[in-house]
Amino acid sequence: MIKYVSRIFINNLLDQIDIVYLIKNKIKLKKKGKNFFGICPFHLEKNPSFVVNSEKQLYHCFGCGVHGNIIDFIMYYDNLSFLESIELLSNMFSIPIIDNNSNTLKKVSKKNNIYYKLIFSLSTFYTNALFNISGKKAYKYLLNRGFNLYIIKYFAIGFSPLYWTNKILNNTKTIKILYEKLGILRINEKNNNFYDIFYNRIIFPIKNIKGFVVGFGGRVLKNKPPKYLNSSENDIFHKSSELYGLYETKKENNIIKKILIVEGYIDVISLFQFNIKYAVAILGTSITNKHMKKLFSITNKIIYCYDGDKSGIDAQWKSLKMSLPYLINGKEVKFMILPNKEDPDSLIRKEGQMFFEKRINNSLSFSKFFFKQLFLKNLFTSCEEKTYFIHKALSYIKLIPNYLFRINLIQQLGEKIGIINFLDIYNPIKYKKKTIINNNFKKTTIRILLSLLIQYPKLIKFVPKLKFFKSSNIDGLFFFIKFVNFYKNKNTTTVKILEQYRGTKLKKILEILVTWNHMIPDNKIEKFFINLIKKLKINILENRIEYLISLDRREGLNYKKKQELWSLNKILIQKK
Known part of the structure; x- marks a missing residue:
């Protein structure tokens, strides 16, 4: 995996990849006016509240509040880190990762x-x-x-x-x-x-x-x-991230509908020889987070197919626990239980391709394997043991990101332990609707100006040079001036501005500002913005005058400050 990527490359990535094209390949979108709408992939909903804006290259859900660019979408949809998302995008769209500034x-x-x-x-x-x-x-x-x-x-x-x-x-x-x-x-x-x-x-x-x-x-x-x-671990080989047969699987399949995970090299080779060309093997270790991220970035279905003995079943249970955080909407995990003392190599040679594929198609679903193993491993004869068992089962279920799947598993758990309406009695992971817009987030002049600048970066040319007074108590004025100076002579976009503040406290605030609807027709945006700038200039002058008057009352003003007060009052009268 890449360890570093430059800001230049990130901006280049944002310029070259169309967010609508990317998300359309993941979820269904319908165009309405300038925007594209769809069912949000990050929470349960019936009516589409997920909107993708091709002009700003951003997505936003008015239901759960998720918001971001192409990198954010891949991070949350495929459960990847920031750098893993960039690497995946660069591979998907054949954009080589080059950094001219890093020797x-x-x-x-x-x-x-x-x-x-x-x-x-x-x-x-x-x-x-x-x-x-x-x-x-x-x-x-x-x-x-x-x-x-x-x-x-x-x-x-x-x-x-x-x-x-x-x-x-x-x-x-x-x-x-x-x-x-x-x-x-x-x-x-x-x-x-x-x-x-x-x-x-x-x-x-x-x-x-x-x-x-x-x-x-x-x-x-x-x-x-x-x-x-x-091979031992080195700069180009890491057992925790490599899978034997993955390259061959990608080579043989344009669309990888499913991947069979086995334990050894021989198993993979035998399956390929029998025309089952979607098998990979872990390299003498348990499946890892890196494996899961890599696999779920190229397929939606994983089938674990380990040896048919106790250690094989135990390994499948470990794999189930590792899979829990990756069961987002559309991702599926299944379990293929082989006869005792059989492995994929020995069984396919005995039964042949047709019967083996029949076993693959009849693999146990996640829920069936989960409850089967859970009740085998945990027997309870008392109320205390039953309570412990419930908490243990729920500790696994709560790790699943897919809300609807969690609810169904909790309901099944209640039915199996004999508690009627268990979902109503105990649902600590009940969905709570989030909202990105805080009612207490007041719409000040500075915030409205920033909101307009982020949404329409070309407006920055209408911002004159503003004087910042150390005595100023106008919230956000220093940041606004700094922001304008930074982007003044740059050809930037909304998505690049937001990406610039990734990992900072300001990102969430800017994400709120970019969603503000000012209810202004496009042909009147410039005029509205210019009038707001004039209002800000007056606010700055009034704020400075108030400070000087207050200072005069407390300790008096020297000649220089008296001249400044007189001058500012004169300017203010002219502007009004």
């Missing part, structure tokens, strides 16, 4: 390119070794496991022969990178020679979502521990 980023990119090239060369070596004399046993093992030549080459499966490092490696720089940076090589303490950590293993190259080889998985030919070994 550090250039160095990191150059270094990573060297690693990618080296890892790819090593992968090619492993692949060639499989078809040489040294890889004869490994190749025979793969054929005996039922893999055909096409699938072996498709996944670029290879072999790491014994002692190959002594024969091939003669470049000190390459050895240093493989040893220190990528962790592929280690030193034999007895003879100080380097050796490959994957030696005498079948090699499975691991590709990232862009198709670059970033690491390897290695399997022993005989079942000696450890049976599987993965």
Whole structure:
């Protein structure tokens, strides 16, 4: 994932991507006048209150108050971080992330390119070794496991022969990178020679979502521990974010309707060979938040398909708990329970594609698996145990963002524990309508001017140079002058202004101002704005005069301040 992105790139992203086009691909929108309306994806509603403005490149819901630009929408809709959203948008619309101001980023990119090239060369070596004399046993093992030549080459499966490092490696720089940076090589303490950590293993190259080889998985030919070994963590490989087979799944499917998550490399390869080309494997670890975000950014349905034993069921329960925060509207999680002592590889070879796909289609829904496992793991014989069980069940349910789904689960829970009208008795997560406009947020001259400037940035040319007095008690005057000076000679837009204040306390205030409807026809906006500026100038003068009069009463004015008071009164009379 990217670690830094410049303000220049963010503004470029906002300029190039149309918010209507982006959101139309997620929810249904209907055009009414200048705006597009739809059912809000962030709360439960019957009548459309979600509006997208193509001119300002913003969305706003008058029901729950959510508001933002394309980055905000992706963040909340796909449950991603700020940088993850930017990376996803840049990939979706093929906008390369370039930062001309960051030498550090250039160095990191150059270094990573060297690693990618080296890892790819090593992968090619492993692949060639499989078809040489040294890889004869490994190749025979793969054929005996039922893999055909096409699938072996498709996944670029290879072999790491014994002692190959002594024969091939003669470049000190390459050895240093493989040893220190990528962790592929280690030193034999007895003879100080380097050796490959994957030696005498079948090699499975691991590709990232862009198709670059970033690491390897290695399997022993005989079942000696450890049976599987993965590349160590480094600058280009992170087990917690990579999924074996994800690149191939994207390559084979224009639209990914569902993704099957399995436990091992062999499972993925076998499923692909049987034409089930939407399987990915976690790399010797439990599913992580990074995995979930990555998967739900490309599909709406995930099916967990782990081994049919106790550890497999336990792993599915862990995956269920990890999935809870990602069950937003439209996202689905299911569970495929295999027969005891079976895994996807063994079962598909016994049953074939048709029967296996039938099992996939009959996978347990989230609610069925959730309640089945919940009642298996928690038996209660007393009122105290039952109460504890209810709190535990609700602690899981409350993590689900989808309001309607939560309500249905709470209702089901009540039915299963035998409490009638449980939803009415206990609903701590009852929906409360939010509103973005606070009635106490008074419409002052400064706030109306700011609101107009944010909504119509071109009006900034009508703002003259304003004098700021340190004694001024006009709320927001200093910020207004600072705001005008910053954007005075810049070609900016509403969406860029709001993005500039992301992460600050001012963002929420500006979001309120951008929603204000001033009920002024477009052809009269300029005149209204100019008149408000005149009013502000008078307010500034009156405020300064009041201060000087007050100062005169308290301690008297010197000659300079008396001259100022006389001058300001004269100007004020002329303006009025």
